[in-house]
Amino acid sequence: MIHIDLTDQPIDVAAALQSVEADGAGAINTFIGTVRNRSTGRTVVRLEYEAYDSMALHQLRKVAEQAAEKWPMVQKITVVHRKGTLYIGDVAVVVAVSTPHRAESFAACQYIIDTLKQVVTIWKKEFYEDGDVWVAAHP
Amino acid sequence: MIHIDLTDQPIDVAAALQSVEADGAGAINTFIGTVRNRSTGRTVVRLEYEAYDSMALHQLRKVAEQAAEKWPMVQKITVVHRKGTLYIGDVAVVVAVSTPHRAESFAACQYIIDTLKQVVTIWKKEFYEDGDVWVAAHP
Amino acid sequence: MNLKIALFGIAKEIVGQPELTVTAPEGQPVHQLLEQLRTDYPALRQLSSLAVAVNNEYAEDAQPLQERDEIALIPPVSGG
Amino acid sequence: MNLKIALFGIAKEIVGQPELTVTAPEGQPVHQLLEQLRTDYPALRQLSSLAVAVNNEYAEDAQPLQERDEIALIPPVSGG
Numbered sequence: 068m069i070h071i072d073l074t075d076q077p078i079d080v081a082a083a084l085q086s087v088e089a090d091g092a093g094a095i096n097t098f099i100g101t102v103r104n105r106s107t108g109r110t111v112v113r114l115e116y117e118a119y120d121s122m123a124l125h126q127l128r129k130v131a132e133q134a135a136e137k138w139p140m141v142q143k144i145t146v147v148h149r150k151g152t153l154y155i156g157d158v159a160v161v162v163a164v165s166t167p168h169r170a171e172s173f174a175a176c177q178y179i180i181d182t183l184k185q186v187v188t189i190w191k192k193e194f195y196e197d198g199d200v201w202v203a204a205h206p
Numbered sequence: 207m208i209h210i211d212l213t214d215q216p217i218d219v220a221a222a223l224q225s226v227e228a229d230g231a232g233a234i235n236t237f238i239g240t241v242r243n244r245s246t247g248r249t250v251v252r253l254e255y256e257a258y259d260s261m262a263l264h265q266l267r268k269v270a271e272q273a274a275e276k277w278p279m280v281q282k283i284t285v286v287h288r289k290g291t292l293y294i295g296d297v298a299v300v301v302a303v304s305t306p307h308r309a310e311s312f313a314a315c316q317y318i319i320d321t322l323k324q325v326v327t328i329w330k331k332e333f334y335e336d337g338d339v340w341v342a343a344h345p
Numbered sequence: 346m347n348l349k350i351a352l353f354g355i356a357k358e359i360v361g362q363p364e365l366t367v368t369a370p371e372g373q374p375v376h377q378l379l380e381q382l383r384t385d386y387p388a389l390r391q392l393s394s395l396a397v398a399v400n401n402e403y404a405e406d407a408q409p410l411q412e413r414d415e416i417a418l419i420p421p422v423s424g425g
Numbered sequence: 426m427n428l429k430i431a432l433f434g435i436a437k438e439i440v441g442q443p444e445l446t447v448t449a450p451e452g453q454p455v456h457q458l459l460e461q462l463r464t465d466y467p468a469l470r471q472l473s474s475l476a477v478a479v480n481n482e483y484a485e486d487a488q489p490l491q492e493r494d495e496i497a498l499i500p501p502v503s504g505g
Contacts, residue, residue: 081220084238090294093242096235096315099223100505103232103306116504119433119497122481123504148504155229160505167242169425173316176235180308180505188478188497189504190434201435202503206473239425255424258353258417261401262424287424299425308505319425327398327417328424329354340355341423345393 069131069144073123073189075151078158087143092165096172098180100160102153106202109195116150116159119188123148130182134175140166141175148189208270208283212262212328214290217297226282231304235311237319239299241292245341248334255289255298258327262287269321273314279305280314287328346371348378348410351417356395359388365418372409375399379406382418393421426451428458428490431497436475439468452489455479459486462498473501 070086080099087095102114131144142165149159162179166172191202209225219238226234241253270283281304288298301318305311330341350365357363369378375397383389396419397404403419410416430445437443449458455477463469476499477484483499490496 080223084219088240088295090243093240095238095240097238098308098311099234099236100308101227101232101234104229105306117434118504119431119478119499121495122478122497125481156227167244169237169239169316169319172237173312177308177312184502184505186483186502187504188433188499188502190500191503192434201438201500203501204435204472204503256354257424258351258398258419260415261398261417264401323422323425325403325422326424327353327419327422329420330423331354340358340420342421343355343392343423 068142069128069135070146071124071127071131072147073118073120073127074147074149078147078149078161080158080161083145083147083161083163086145087163087165089142089165091167092142093167094169094172095163095165096169096176098160098162098176099158100180102155102157102159104155106193111155111193112196113194114153114159115192115194116153117190117192118148118150122188126187127183130179130186133182134164134179137178138166138171138175140168140171142166144175144179146179146183148187150189207281208267208274209285210263210266210270211286212257212259212266213286213288217286217288217300219297219300222284222286222300222302225284226302226304228281228304230306231281232306233308233311234302234304235308235315237299237301237315238297239319241294241296241298243294245332250294250332251335252333253292253298254331254333255292256329256331257287257289261327265326266322269318269325272321273303273318276317277305277310277314279307279310281305283314283318285318285322287326289328346412348412348414348416351415353417354420355392356389356418356420359386369410372411374406375404375408375410376406378410395420426492428492428494428496431495433497434500435472436469436498436500439466449490452491454486455484455488455490456486458490475500
């Protein structure tokens with residue numbers, strides 16, 4: 068029911084969507100995070116994601132389990148996060164949630180991506196034409 | 207920026223997702239509505255969607271335009287609705303919205319599917335093993 | 346004037362045909378057309394809602410109808 | 426006891442290596458380890474937050490550390 072992955076290969080979005088299909092699920096909400104060309108006013112050239120793998124996988128699963136507990140009608144959840152070097156337009160993260168009715172699919176998907184960003188041990192370094200920054204590291 | 211379609215052919219979900227990609231869009235939210243095997247406690251065998259095409263297309267576009275007005279950071283919107291005969295698991299509707307930041311992609315996508323269900327001139331007939339019903343027709 | 350009214354979904358089933366032509370006085374408002382149709386086809390009264398569309402827009406009750414309008418009867422929608 | 430501490434992201438850059446071994450009294454609480462590391466590497470004080478993970482879970486300040494624990498220093502995360 069819960070599928071979690073952390074990969075240094077391009078994310079197969081279609082496969083992630085298919086993985087949450089279920090005959091009892093009339094609603095699938097999907098969030099896809101991609102690399103933007105701008106961040107805090109600067110032009111982004113590429114990103115690097117570093118992960119503390121074992122903890123990231125453990126925390127991703129915990130977040131998905133929390134969502135399934137908060138919205139018991141959830142059928143299936145898939146979360147896939149990329150690591151390594153990414154360029155503009157590359158997919159960094161996919162969250163897909165299937166439920167019988169639509170409101171829960173939106174709520175659970177948003178909970179997962181919002182919580183993921185707070186607790187999952189993955190770090191993003193943005194590379195600009197004139198420097199680089201570990202995102203969120205400093206106040 | 208806004209792409210609307212009403213089709214009697216299977217919906218290409220991957221193409222719908224690709225159609226909202228944009229270099230300035232870090233967030234894509236997608237809602238996929240599929241045919242469930244159960245509805246109000248009965249086993250569904252198939253569905254038929256009938257549309258008042260010209261008005262459905264006009265209203266779909268209006269709903270998407272309203273979303274783009276309410277969330278001005280919206281980059282691209284795609285809405286594709288199926289008509290004709292559908293079976294369990296078939297995709298009935300896809301809404302995809304790209305924005306720079308994630309909260310707006312969720313809000314705009316949910317607004318579009320919620321409003322679509324209220325105003326767009328498409329009618330669903332559910333066929334069970336022992337009868338059929340025009341959904342929502344009667345109180 | 347003659348008004349051609351397109352019918353869909355359960356309204357089409359109730360009336361038994363996809364289009365209906367009714368004779369009405371020039372500029373008849375929407376609510377009077379609805380009352381006439383509900384009288385001719387009482388099963389329409391059982392619906393959760395019934396709207397009239399004019400030229401692809403939902404029409405107000407008081408809106409006057411013209412012969413050249415594209416008119417449709419809109420039973421409760423259930424897309425998505 | 427000797428504690429091995431895995432380092433990631435900007436914490437790894439500040440310390441200049443991916444792992445650190447520190448000597449600490451048996452059962453040292455998390456907050457004392459953090460204070461020791463902040464003293465040794467003052468740039469860690471500039472971070473928006475700094476947590477300690479023990480066996481893949483975020484640890485409370487008072488949690489005592491054991492030599493067999495898998496310990497990591499967690500600077501502000503920025504996945505997604």
